[in-house]
Amino acid sequence: MSQEKPQSRREFLHAIGSLGGSAAVYQAMVTMGLLVPKDAQAAINKQRWQASASQNASANKPTIAILGAGISGLYVAYELKKAGYPFYLIEARARPGGRNHTVRAGSVLTETDSQQVCQFDSHDELYFNAGAARISQHHQHLLSICRELKVPLQALVNDNPGAYLHSTSAFAGQPVRGREVQAALRGNIASLLAKAINANALNGEISNVERAYVLEVLKDFGALDNSWQYSGSTRAGVVPGSGGLTGEVAKQALKFEDFIFHPRVPFAANFAQTYEQAATMMQPVGGMDKIAYALAEQVAEESTYGAEVTAIRRTTNGVRVEGKVGKQVGAIEADYAIVTIPPSVLFKIPNDFSTQAKIQIAQVQYAAPTKIAFQSPRFWELEDIYGGISWTDPEILQLWYPSGGFGMSQGVIVGSYLFGGEHAARFANMSPQQRSEFALAKGERVHPNYRQNLSRPVSVAWSKVPYSMGGWSSSAPSSILQKPDGPFIFAGDHLTHLQGWQEGAVISSLNALANLASMVNA
Numbered sequence: 001m002s003q004e005k006p007q008s009r010r011e012f013l014h015a016i017g018s019l020g021g022s023a024a025v026y027q028a029m030v031t032m033g034l035l036v037p038k039d040a041q042a043a044i045n046k047q048r049w050q051a052s053a054s055q056n057a058s059a060n061k062p063t064i065a066i067l068g069a070g071i072s073g074l075y076v077a078y079e080l081k082k083a084g085y086p087f088y089l090i091e092a093r094a095r096p097g098g099r100n101h102t103v104r105a106g107s108v109l110t111e112t113d114s115q116q117v118c119q120f121d122s123h124d125e126l127y128f129n130a131g132a133a134r135i136s137q138h139h140q141h142l143l144s145i146c147r148e149l150k151v152p153l154q155a156l157v158n159d160n161p162g163a164y165l166h167s168t169s170a171f172a173g174q175p176v177r178g179r180e181v182q183a184a185l186r187g188n189i190a191s192l193l194a195k196a197i198n199a200n201a202l203n204g205e206i207s208n209v210e211r212a213y214v215l216e217v218l219k220d221f222g223a224l225d226n227s228w229q230y231s232g233s234t235r236a237g238v239v240p241g242s243g244g245l246t247g248e249v250a251k252q253a254l255k256f257e258d259f260i261f262h263p264r265v266p267f268a269a270n271f272a273q274t275y276e277q278a279a280t281m282m283q284p285v286g287g288m289d290k291i292a293y294a295l296a297e298q299v300a301e302e303s304t305y306g307a308e309v310t311a312i313r314r315t316t317n318g319v320r321v322e323g324k325v326g327k328q329v330g331a332i333e334a335d336y337a338i339v340t341i342p343p344s345v346l347f348k349i350p351n352d353f354s355t356q357a358k359i360q361i362a363q364v365q366y367a368a369p370t371k372i373a374f375q376s377p378r379f380w381e382l383e384d385i386y387g388g389i390s391w392t393d394p395e396i397l398q399l400w401y402p403s404g405g406f407g408m409s410q411g412v413i414v415g416s417y418l419f420g421g422e423h424a425a426r427f428a429n430m431s432p433q434q435r436s437e438f439a440l441a442k443g444e445r446v447h448p449n450y451r452q453n454l455s456r457p458v459s460v461a462w463s464k465v466p467y468s469m470g471g472w473s474s475s476a477p478s479s480i481l482q483k484p485d486g487p488f489i490f491a492g493d494h495l496t497h498l499q500g501w502q503e504g505a506v507i508s509s510l511n512a513l514a515n516l517a518s519m520v521n522a
């Protein structure tokens with residue numbers, strides 16, 4: 001009997017590959033723990049799509065109508081183009097990108113009841129990402145588009161411990177630096193734990209051997225003194241004027257009771273610990289829309305802008321999309337439609353979707369975020385703030401400092417970013433002038449010299465932006481809409497767990513392409 005040589009992992013995967021294709025290999029690698037299963041389905045969809053595209057390289061390909069040129073529609077178009085499919089890309093706005101929208105000198109921001117023209121000076125660094133603004137290091141599908149299309153990226157400072165944490169109900173209403181709160185939070189929690197260990201309160205949890213090690217870790221973690229107290233540390237900052245020739249003197253420590261009962265303060269201090277928001281975050285150099293324009297350039301020939309879809313119909317063999325460009329009405333026919341128009345808009349467009357799909361679309365709820373930005377001399381850099389976010393009361397919540405153009409004389413500061421809820425609704429209901437005044441009055445509490453520096457406001461309330469009518473879905477993704485509905489295939493970030501992220505938009509496009517591949521190959 002011959003002794004069979006054990007299969008190596010490589011041989012085993014090769015064998016699976018010849019039986020089941022690359023998707024099977026990927027799945028096996030995930031199962032074997034060779035790949036992290038994060039977004040495994042998206043990678044499988046990409047493999048399915050690429051395998052189908054190469055199998056059908058010379059075959060007669062169906063014609064696709066892509067509705068909407070946000071990141072989802074643009075990415076679908078880009079992949080179809082590479083695979084040699086005939087397609088139309090139809091977009092209502094005059095620009096690509098949808099909720100990926102960068103505002104610069106002369107940009108027009110239209111809402112249902114107002115129109116603003118951005119008055120910033122014309123300069124590469126003077127821009128405002130009114131929608132998407134940051135990219136997580138984990139957003140590999142979006143990042144691979146940037147890599148492929150050579151969109152330069154730079155670090156986005158999402159968390160800057162040198163920026164302020166302010167609350168009218170904490171620290172006597174005075175802004176403190178984020179690092180003061182972070183140091184006091186760690187210090188006081190470590191101190192409490194060390195005292196509990198020393199009082200034998202955790203004997204059941206920690207053995208005698210572990211005890212000394214844990215105490216040592218806590219001392220370092222919290223910058224504790226020899227009596228296990230947190231009494232301050234230069235981690236929190238130093239007294240102005242100390243350091244240099246004289247030596248650093250630690251700033252007086254914040255008192256635990258001054259902030260621990262104000263849940264928003266610790267929340268802000270911990271915000272950038274979350275997986276999606278943690279360093280290193282990124283942004284395209286010169287504005288988020290660099291991604292949209294890089295994709296749009298690849299599919300310019302097949303794209304029509306300023307074309308609003310007015311009805312989506314089913315025909316005997318495919319679809320008929322009716323629309324208008326200005327006053328001119330028209331229609332196109334195709335075999336399939338990939339529909340990336342957000343449900344917040346789609347539910348009002350007459351269509352022949354199945355009843356089930358119509359119900360699902362109508363049920364999607366949208367968050368209503370708002371933002372405002374100003375041009376200003378970079379006074380914050382004189383306060384040692386280079387990029388990052390200051391947090392304040394929930395009426396305006398956040399101030400963002402630019403992550404690029406350090407040392408320039410002018411910059412664009414985001415004077416408020418609200419993710420939705422009652423404060424955002426109130427902000428949205430104000431006129432652009434009222435929003436500006438409101439943001440200045442509240443921002444002055446963080447920076448007393450705010451008003452004299454900031455000018456040229458421009459704001460957005462996404463619930464009032466035509467063709468978006470909302471920021472992002474706050475409903476669970478619909479598994480019904482993730483599947484084709486006859487010749488209609490849906491895409492958009494609302495169909496993924498990464499709602500409100502462009503990565504979600506790209507993942508949904510891969511799902512749509514895999515759906516298309518199955519139908520074409522059926």
Ligand SMILES: Cc1cc2nc3c(=O)[nH]c(=O)nc-3n(C[C@H](O)[C@H](O)[C@H](O)COP(=O)(O)OP(=O)(O)OC[C@H]3O[C@@H](n4cnc5c(N)ncnc54)[C@H](O)[C@@H]3O)c2cc1C
Pocket residue numbers: 067068069070071072073090091092093096097098099100130131132133134135307308309310340341342345349369370371462467468470471472491492493494499500501502503504505
């Ligand atoms: C305030 C805000 C902050 C955000 N922050 C981030 C962030 O930091 N990072 C991140 O990655 N993502 C962020 N996002 C989310 C990100 O912008 C979206 O996930 C992504 O852009 C969605 O792309 P999409 O193609 O699915 O949808 P959309 O961008 O909405 O594209 C849909 C397209 O359909 C078009 N359309 C609508 N109606 C019609 C019609 N009748 N006819 C023809 N075309 C039509 C629209 O004009 C639009 O271009 C943010 C979004 C907002 C609003």
